[in-house]
Amino acid sequence: MLRKVYDKLPKFIRNIIYAIGKTKFFYDRITYGMNGLYTRHNSDFMNGERFKSSFQQACEITGIDFPSQWKVHVNCWAIKRALNESKGDLVECGVWQGTTSLAGMMYSGFIEDNQGKKFYLVDSWDGVDMSNLLEGESVDYAKKKKDRYSGQFSEVEARFGNIKGVTLVKGFVPEVLTEVNPASVSYLHLDMNSAYPEVEALKYFWDKLDCGAVIILDDYGFTGHSVQKTELDKLVFALGSEILTLPTGQGLIIKT
Secondary structure, three states, rough: OOOHHHHHHOOOHHHHHHHHHHHHHHHHHHEEEOOOEEEOOOOHHHHHHHHHHHHHHHHHOOOOOOOOHHHHHHHHHHHHHHHHOOEEEEEEOOOOOOOOOOOOOOOOOOOOOOOOOEEEEEEEEOOOOHHHOOOOOOOHHHHHHHHHHEEOHHHHHHOOOOOOEEEEEEEOHHHHHHOOOOOOOEEEEEOOOHHHHHHHHHHHHHOOOEEEEEEOOOOOOOOHHHEEEHHHHHHHHHHOOOEEEEEOOOOOEEEO
């Protein structure tokens, strides 16, 4: 009965009622609301002991107040899958303090047993290479990233230096990629905040990726990163694959 009355109301009144209802009945019941993702769906992965412990320890060790549990959860799942179900090594391009990779290593068991695999952590530790920005990418944004991400390599080196299987590779992508030469790759995480190095990294690793390898594009769906999305879409289409947009803002590819 109420539904029939509601359907007969003018659209603008229905929109007002919907907005009020959404505020009252949606936001009071959200199970997760961080980093642009709000949902009422099941979010109990946050309370799983292994994830919770790995996430909290990684944040404490790196000193990063990192609110994006769902994004890190995606990476943890992918790292564990790569460690246990594929033969190749793991690669992350765009590391900063290493919060995501460290959480994934803890969650997957890589630190206790890397199963003979390497985990390459690749970063300039000097921000974004301004000379490689494409038309449409913000110079001001890149400068902020450069200021934020520079001068921390010694901290990261000390943090990961004693973890068996971890190799730190310092330098700008793509120039430094010749130092990363695994026979095959089971996990690739790209988080470099600009289109050119991400496109070049994906080109470089594509033929090395195992069948079933997981590629995560950290910035893919985020506001302000449309150039990255456009350039990656073009490349992946040309490679005969497709990117799945995740509600976390990440992009996901399964290599076939």
